[in-house]
Amino acid sequence: MAKMKKPNLKKALKKVDSLPDKVFGKIDVDLSTLPCLNKVSKEKITANFDSDVLEAVRAVAEEYQISYSTLINDVLRKVFVEDKKFG
Numbered sequence: 001m002a003k004m005k006k007p008n009l010k011k012a013l014k015k016v017d018s019l020p021d022k023v024f025g026k027i028d029v030d031l032s033t034l035p036c037l038n039k040v041s042k043e044k045i046t047a048n049f050d051s052d053v054l055e056a057v058r059a060v061a062e063e064y065q066i067s068y069s070t071l072i073n074d075v076l077r078k079v080f081v082e083d084k085k086f087g
Contacts, residue, residue, distance in 0.1 A: 057071055057072060
């Protein structure tokens with residue numbers, strides 16, 4: 001079996017640089033809207049939930065392959081911050 005050559009990053013970048021700009025299109029991105037640049041600080045707490053509520057939350061979190069704490073945070077944000085139904 002023939003030995004495969006390692007890819008050469010410099011050659012690849014040179015090929016990319018030689019392509020016309022129209023290949024890449026024009027992207028207009030407002031960096032201030034990116035979630036990674038607008039993270040809310042987190043605070044660790046201890047909370048007690050009814051077991052049936054926690055079981056339901058964990059089931060939904062598992063279905064969507066996310067952490068249950070993220071799910072709880074998003075639901076609380078939707079109710080208390082975004083919809084401003086309370087406070």
